[in-house]
Amino acid sequence: MSQANASTTTAPRPGLLGRFGVDVDNGPALAAGAALVLGAIAVWQAVDLRQAALFLIGGALGATLYHAAFGFTGGWRRLVVERRGRAMRAQMLMIGLAAIVFMPLLAAGEVFGTALVGSVAPVGVSVLVGAALFGLGMQLGGGCGSGTLFTVGGGSSRMLVTLAFFVIGAVAGSWHLPWWLEQPGLPPVSLGASLGVSGGLAVTLVGLALVAALTVWVERRRHGTLEPAPTPPRHGLGRLLHGPWPLLGAALLLAGLNVATLLVAGHPWSITFAFGLWGAKTAQVVGVPVENWAFWNWPGPQAALGDSVLFDTTSVMNFGILIGAALAAALAGKFAPKAALPWRSLAAAIIGGLLMGYGARLAFGCNIGALFSGIASGSLHGWLWFAAAFAGSLIGIRLRPLFGLDGGK
Numbered sequence: 001m002s003q004a005n006a007s008t009t010t011a012p013r014p015g016l017l018g019r020f021g022v023d024v025d026n027g028p029a030l031a032a033g034a035a036l037v038l039g040a041i042a043v044w045q046a047v048d049l050r051q052a053a054l055f056l057i058g059g060a061l062g063a064t065l066y067h068a069a070f071g072f073t074g075g076w077r078r079l080v081v082e083r084r085g086r087a088m089r090a091q092m093l094m095i096g097l098a099a100i101v102f103m104p105l106l107a108a109g110e111v112f113g114t115a116l117v118g119s120v121a122p123v124g125v126s127v128l129v130g131a132a133l134f135g136l137g138m139q140l141g142g143g144c145g146s147g148t149l150f151t152v153g154g155g156s157s158r159m160l161v162t163l164a165f166f167v168i169g170a171v172a173g174s175w176h177l178p179w180w181l182e183q184p185g186l187p188p189v190s191l192g193a194s195l196g197v198s199g200g201l202a203v204t205l206v207g208l209a210l211v212a213a214l215t216v217w218v219e220r221r222r223h224g225t226l227e228p229a230p231t232p233p234r235h236g237l238g239r240l241l242h243g244p245w246p247l248l249g250a251a252l253l254l255a256g257l258n259v260a261t262l263l264v265a266g267h268p269w270s271i272t273f274a275f276g277l278w279g280a281k282t283a284q285v286v287g288v289p290v291e292n293w294a295f296w297n298w299p300g301p302q303a304a305l306g307d308s309v310l311f312d313t314t315s316v317m318n319f320g321i322l323i324g325a326a327l328a329a330a331l332a333g334k335f336a337p338k339a340a341l342p343w344r345s346l347a348a349a350i351i352g353g354l355l356m357g358y359g360a361r362l363a364f365g366c367n368i369g370a371l372f373s374g375i376a377s378g379s380l381h382g383w384l385w386f387a388a389a390f391a392g393s394l395i396g397i398r399l400r401p402l403f404g405l406d407g408g409k
Contacts (some may be wrong), residue, residue: 006188007215011374014245018074025329025330025331025333025334026330027324027330028329028330028335029327029330029331029334029335031330032326032327032330033327035291035323035326035407036056036059036320036323036324036327039218039320039323040055040056040057042310043316045054046308046310047212047239047310047316049296050264050265051310051313051316053264053310054120054261054264054313054316054317054320055316055319055320056255057260057261057264057317057318057320058316058317058320058323058324059320059321059323059327060253060257060317060320060322060324061146061254061257061269061320061321061324061325061402062149062150062153062320062321062322062323062325062326062327062328063324063325063327063328064223064250064253064254064257065147065149065150065247065250065321065327065341066150066153066154066243066324066325066329067243067244067245067250067256067328067332068243068244068245068246068247068249068250069145069243069244070087070090070146070247070250070251070254070371071143071146071150071306072091072138072146072147072367072371073138073139073142073143073144073147073152073393074087074147075087075088075091076088076139076212076338076390077139077391077393077397078136079215079218080393080394080397081166081397083218083219083222083223084219084223084227085212085215085216085218086218086226086227086229086247087247088111088211088215089212089215089216090213090247090248090250091246091251091253091372092202092208092209092212093208093212093252094207094250094252094254094255094372095255095371095375095376096190096204096205096209096253097251097252098258098259098268098372098373098376099201099204099208099375099376099377099378100201100205100238101255101259102118102262102268102301102376102377102378103192103197103200103204103376103377103378104197104258105199105259105262105263105386106118106192106377106378107192107308110264112263113265114263114264114266115220116263116266116267117125117266117267118190118192118264118267118268118373118377118379119267119268119270119365119370119373119374119376119377119380119382120189120190120363120371120374120377120378120379120381121188121364121370121374121379121381122181122185122186122187122188122190122364122381123185123186123187123188123381123384124181124184124185124186124188124366124382125180125183125184125185126177126183126185126362126363127185127362127363127364127370127384127388128384128387128388129180129359129362129363129388130173130180130358130359130360130361130362130363130364130388131359131363131370131384131385131386131387131388131389131392132136132359132388132389132391132392133355133356133358133359133362133365133392133393134355134356134359134360134366134367134389134392135357135359135388135389135390135391135392135393135394135396136352136355136359136392136393136395136396136399137169137351137352137353137354137355137356137392137396138352138356138367138389138393138396139167139352139393139395139396139397139399139400140348140349140351140352140355140396140399140400140405141159141162141166141348141349141351141352141353141356142158142159142162142348142349142352142405143159143162143371144356144366144367144368145272145356145360145365145366145367145368146321146366146368147159148162148166148353149163149271149321149322149325149358149402150321150322150325151325152322152325153321153322153324153325153326153329154325154326154329154335155326155329155334155335155337156337157337157341158273158341158345158349159347159352160348161341161346161349161350162349162350162352162353162356163353164353165349165350165351165352165353165354165357166272166275166278166353166354166356166357166360167278167282167353167357167382168279168354168357168360169274169351169353169354169355169356169357169358169360170275170276170279170356170357170358170360170361171180171276171280171283171290171357172274172357172358172361173276173357173358173359173360173361173362174273174276174280174290174293174295174296174301174361175290176295176326176358176361176362177294177295177361177362178212178294178295179311182363188379188380188381189379189380189381190251190376190378190379191203191204191378191380192378193378199385200378201378204211204375204376204378207375207383208375212399216294224248227393229246229247230244230325232244232246241331242331242332243332252266256363257269258373258376259360261317265292265313267313267368268372268373268376268377269317269368269369269372270314270365270368270369271314271317271318271365271366271368271369272305272314272357272360272361272365272366272368272369273312273314273342273369274309274312274314274315274318275357275360276316276357276361277301277304277305277309277312277314277315278309278315279357279362280296280305281305281309284305287323290305291305309350310345322399337366342404344402344403344404345403345404345405347403348400348403348404348405351356352396359392363381363385363388363389364381364385365385367389369386369388369396370382371385371389
């Protein structure tokens with residue numbers, strides 16, 4: 001091939017927004033945009049306007065997560081491997097901002113007639129083991145709960161494998177959870193209820209600040225200075241559609257969207273219950289009597305298993321996240337599914353997905369439902385989840401090279 005022909009072949013095709021430096025994947029963008037609009041209408045008609053609003057909040061979450069690449073997995077790995085803590089500091093800021101709003105609202109008990117409940121769960125062996133398994137799994141699987149969804153939405157075939165086995169692991173976790181809950185533990189502990197709103201909020205913010213300060217100390221000790229925010233290659237509309245969005249701005253937006261979820265749904269943002277529900281419904285279709293399992297006879301899970309998934313707020317928001325991320329990827333010209341997967345990477349995705357699904361069920365949530373929403377709600381189990389998941393993540397980072405995965409990426 002001549003040099004001229006090669007240049008012609010590799011030159012980017014101008015998209016609808018080419019003058020802003022953005023090459024749109026027109027077909028996927030139109031499909032994802034139509035799915036977001038039609039999906040909201042379908043949910044509205046099948047359930048109600050509130051559920052449709054949650055679907056659209058999910059879409060906004062998906063776009064934000066995608067454009068900011070706001071995943072916990074990579075941020076934790078960068079701190080461990082590269083001693084860079086910018087992503088983890090953004091995570092602590094996000095949780096703190098949500099907590100400032102969450103705790104007074106949860107203490108009030110209701111807003112505009114909507115009863116509010118926080119992500120507060122028991123503290124015990126179940127959380128300790130489940131979170132450690134989740135942390136290990138997310139480093140092998142390549143994403144956390146939210147990270148798996150937005151990367152699948154962005155077209156990652158590897159993460160689709162992780163998601164499939166995440167679902168399978170969640171079903172297994174629902175089968176075993178009653179046994180785990182018989183192990184030593186404490187009932188749910190709410191810092192807001194135990195210490196009052198001001199006391200609980202103070203303890204939470206100080207804890208988050210100490211974690212952020214630790215990342216500063218680690219980074220300065222290794223590098224002498226903190227890593228500056230990267231200079232964006234685009235500005236204005238180009239950056240809005242193509243990214244990357246600033247981490248601090250994304251932290252503020254994600255905190256606000258979690259508050260919106262609390263106000264509309266009556267509970268904070270969560271992800272992984274839906275995976276277990278999808279898997280349980282699939283298991284029923286192939287003849288597995290999950291409806292006889294203890295977990296699926298508890299009032300909440302039993303009602304969800306008997307209804308359409310469109311009545312489950314977590315499922316509807318997850319659908320929104322997938323479509324919102326797909327739309328963001330297409331508008332940025334980055335929607336590019338790839339089918340080739342080395343066998344070791346495939347094995348890591350399978351093992352990681354299973355561990356995350358099983359661990360999230362045991363630990364009452366993932367990085368969103370247990371860590372983000374849990375700590376912001378004042379739940380002590382969120383802090384135990386954080387410590388155990390980070391410990392498991394350290395093991396997962398060490399195991400990555402065995403599966404042909406770069407330890408630092």
